[in-house]
Amino acid sequence: MTNEISMTQAAENSIAPPLHDEILAGIREMIFTGALIGGQRVPEKMICEQLSISRTPLREALKVLASEGLLELLPNRGARVSRLTAAEVDEMFPVMGALEGLAGEIACQRISDDGIDEIRALHYQMAAHHKRREFSEYFGLNQQIHENIMAATGNATLAIMYASLAARIRMARYRANFSQSRWDQAMAEHDEILSALTERDGPRLTRVLSAHLKNTCETVKKVIFNAEAEEAP
Template sequence: MNQMAEPVVRTTLHDELVTRLRDMIFAGELKGGDRVPEQRLCDMLGVSRTPLREALKVLGNEGLLDLLPNRGARVAVLSVDDIDEIFPVMGALEALSGELACARLTDAEFAEIRALHYQMALHHMRRELQPYFALNQQIHETILRAAANPTLEAQYRSLAGRIRLARYRANMSEARWDKAMR
């Protein structure tokens, strides 16, 4: 027994459904404000209502769905106020993330991030929104991983997910990543 056995990935239906539904929301298959028709989803996914509803409760708790008693779930819609509320919190978490990461990063990794950052600044200068956001996210992911704090990661991802509900995520602006980077 000198080889580590494959960890058995035994999963439950509702867990699967949580991630599945999350993805559907992010992919826009379930759009903001839409009702979430339980029965239809059950048919689509080939499961019964019980696990699906368990998943809905979890997503409701995460803020991705609004759960109205007796009136079903709706995909959350973010008002401008909501966004203004979430951004500072994400900012604080990013700042901490950067702080923790700095203490652990090797020079090589740090250099890589600097390179990504430089490239991102370039895209920004050229107003190339799409690549800019892609790099931006990649940098955050890298820093977050380097911070090596699963709690932080979970909290951040949760908020990032909510923000993704907002169609326009313009001005995830410079001031913030400067701060996040140090």
Template sequence: MSARETILRKTLHEELAALLRNMIVEGELRPGERIPEQALCERFGVSRTPLREALMVLSAEKLVHLSPNRGASVVRITCDDVSEIFPLMATLEGYAGELACERIESAGLDRLRLLVDELSDRHRAADVQGYVEFCRRIAEAVMEESRNATLSHQYQVLLVRVHNIYMRSLEVMVERMPEHWQAALDGRQAMLEALENRDGPTYARLARNYVCYQVETVREALKAHEPELSS
């Protein structure tokens, strides 16, 4: 195999891994679902080798479970996973915010103001899916403004793992605890104010509180949607 072929092959499996991540985030591949390898090969016009290499990448990220006899399936999130992942996300987002407070420029602040305005609009319309999407965009924008690629990558891996259950947790929140949803929005607006004031310690504290605040709601969502995983 030539050096060029090696590079192209590496690029291909990385592109496939990105496509599969997105399918998991969007719910096209659902937790616990077996991944249809043959159908995906046909859909993307690739052989099984790069697809399996992509699945190995996702397995290392704990997004996919590989079984010698049953193939690959999307990992299901448990309450134990939530207890581990959300505090780590809180720490990463808090640190990213501290860096962003030092490094963000006026254009970045303008972008975040628009995103938070959109978030408020989605809250007002009780648009859960849209709200989750703008939460994701805001978190990613803060990560980008931190200008720390390693930090951004690690956060993105965790975000993909919990995206679907976070969506369900908001559905539970809207139905059972609307005041918690308002508190979550208030938290995002307070974090924006900390960015505007370039107050890194306050942003970090707010971010940690904001993410950890979601844990009990996520647990409720697990109990409601996947009771066998909630113990």
């Protein structure tokens, strides 16, 4: 949860700079784009130069990211990027399942028609990228769809909890590529998700989200094993 009160009117053009959040976003980005790799130490000096900041606000951000599980703090040895393990995925799966199940039910009740249309638009964009084998673009839209479903619940607490788990799962993304068959399957699952949402069928949405999550977690675990096999030959 980023608990920062936005300023009263956020001065029209003089952008209100929540510098602290910028840094958080920057480091997160580095982690998700693979600029910072799991298991590696976080080079404070280098990142300070890259973001043109001093170590003080950087280190504040590192503590926050550690509390989210993206980094680990090593006493007197700074921070290192967490490496998602299969065991952690197994732990996260039921928790994410419970949250998504809840979200599926609530979203079907509360989402507006416009909200569904928006997700549909994202879905077809994503399908197009899938067809063109543009993985990064696909991936971004996939994330947006799941975020939109969470947002549609109108429950910020739920959305934030889920996001924090999803972020940790996402860390495995750059360790290896998904198989084509899994990618096709995921796309088919998303067809079902859109369908259930369109029909506002809460129980069905919950079911298909759960199946999708299960497959995603299985895939992530494979990715983890493959990456480990590659690294330690």
